Amino acid sequence: MNDNLTIGGETFRSRLFVGTGKYRTNAEMVAAIEASGADVVTVAVRRVDLNRANEQGILHHLDAKRFFLLANTAGCYSADEAVRYARLAREAGFNAFIKLEVIGDKETLLPDVDGLLAASRTLVKEGFQVLAYTNDDLITALRLEEAGCAAVMPLASPIGSGLGLLNPYGIRAIKRRLSVPIIVDAGVGTASDACLVMEQGVDGILMNTALAEADHPVLMASAMRDAVAAGRSAFLAGRMPRREIAVPSSSASGMLD
Amino acid sequence: MSPPSSLQLVVNGESRTLTGPATLVDVLRQLGLDPRAVVVEHNRVIVRRADLGGAPVRDGDVIEIVHFVGGG
Numbered sequence: 284m285n286d287n288l289t290i291g292g293e294t295f296r297s298r299l300f301v302g303t304g305k306y307r308t309n310a311e312m313v314a315a316i317e318a319s320g321a322d323v324v325t326v327a328v329r330r331v332d333l334n335r336a337n338e339q340g341i342l343h344h345l346d347a348k349r350f351f352l353l354a355n356t357a358g359c360y361s362a363d364e365a366v367r368y369a370r371l372a373r374e375a376g377f378n379a380f381i382k383l384e385v386i387g388d389k390e391t392l393l394p395d396v397d398g399l400l401a402a403s404r405t406l407v408k409e410g411f412q413v414l415a416y417t418n419d420d421l422i423t424a425l426r427l428e429e430a431g432c433a434a435v436m437p438l439a440s441p442i443g444s445g446l447g448l449l450n451p452y453g454i455r456a457i458k459r460r461l462s463v464p465i466i467v468d469a470g471v472g473t474a475s476d477a478c479l480v481m482e483q484g485v486d487g488i489l490m491n492t493a494l495a496e497a498d499h500p501v502l503m504a505s506a507m508r509d510a511v512a513a514g515r516s517a518f519l520a521g522r523m524p525r526r527e528i529a530v531p532s533s534s535a536s537g538m539l540d
Numbered sequence: 541m542s543p544p545s546s547l548q549l550v551v552n553g554e555s556r557t558l559t560g561p562a563t564l565v566d567v568l569r570q571l572g573l574d575p576r577a578v579v580v581e582h583n584r585v586i587v588r589r590a591d592l593g594g595a596p597v598r599d600g601d602v603i604e605i606v607h608f609v610g611g612g
Contacts, residue, residue: 302610302611302612303609303610303611303612304610304611304612305610305612306610312610325611325612326608326609326610326611327608327609327610327611327612328579328606328607328608328609329606329607329609330552330553330604330605330606331552331573331578331605331606331607333551333552333554333556333571333605340577340578340607340608340609341607341608341609341610342577342607342608352608354608355611355612357611357612370586371579371581371586371606372579372608374579374586374588374589375579375607375608376589442612443612469612489612490612491611491612492612
């Protein structure tokens, strides 16, 4: 059964997107990404460190032909800043996709909604495929879709928190009402979180810290691959209803006197 | 060809003295960088890779050189 994911004209087999930050070593990063089965990998845009001899960017370790590089605007706190970073990322020449982040607060890393919407409109006009990192609010998600975003990426919980899915109702409302792909981004901590997220019916999931900060990232990446597949299948399978009374699984007839 | 001179630039937020005359490709070369591995912003304008060789650099120019690093 073809269950591929299409965003902005690009089709992916894996619904698990992974980040490349915070790993202890580059070797561990490469191995974990491989174990995850991910097609889409996120990267950040930063100054080259001119003072370090042989300083290498991430493309020295990651095969740009094997993965779809999704650059982000991490660390940007205004629309202007995010737009600047997005344009720089595009000039690297891989694609015109951007994971748009406009952050409103250092402690929570929650999005600045005004800035996010403004940056989305600007970048959509410039021909970017905008995947917008946002909160779990339906109205914000609708506005992002109206602005022309190729995908909306509501958080499960704060970035790097590992708290898992805090607001399934919000995520389900977003999936129910929007037509663009919904990729849950941020806050996933372990396999059960990922499975639960996918059971909500969303189109994909992005995680970074859950892998990089696991004791064994490669093993966790493999677990996440299974979890995302399991959650997706469970959603497609159509779960049984929840009940507050018991219904026996074994027939009531044929009991002995 | 002009005699070599020194160029005072701001590169990635730091003052740098490089040898002129120079284009942006020359600047990258002097810094030991591969033009194919970076993106350059020259006085707040992103420069296309193909145009780096034809972009002369002047005293006081502000240059940002970025690349992809790990991130979520």
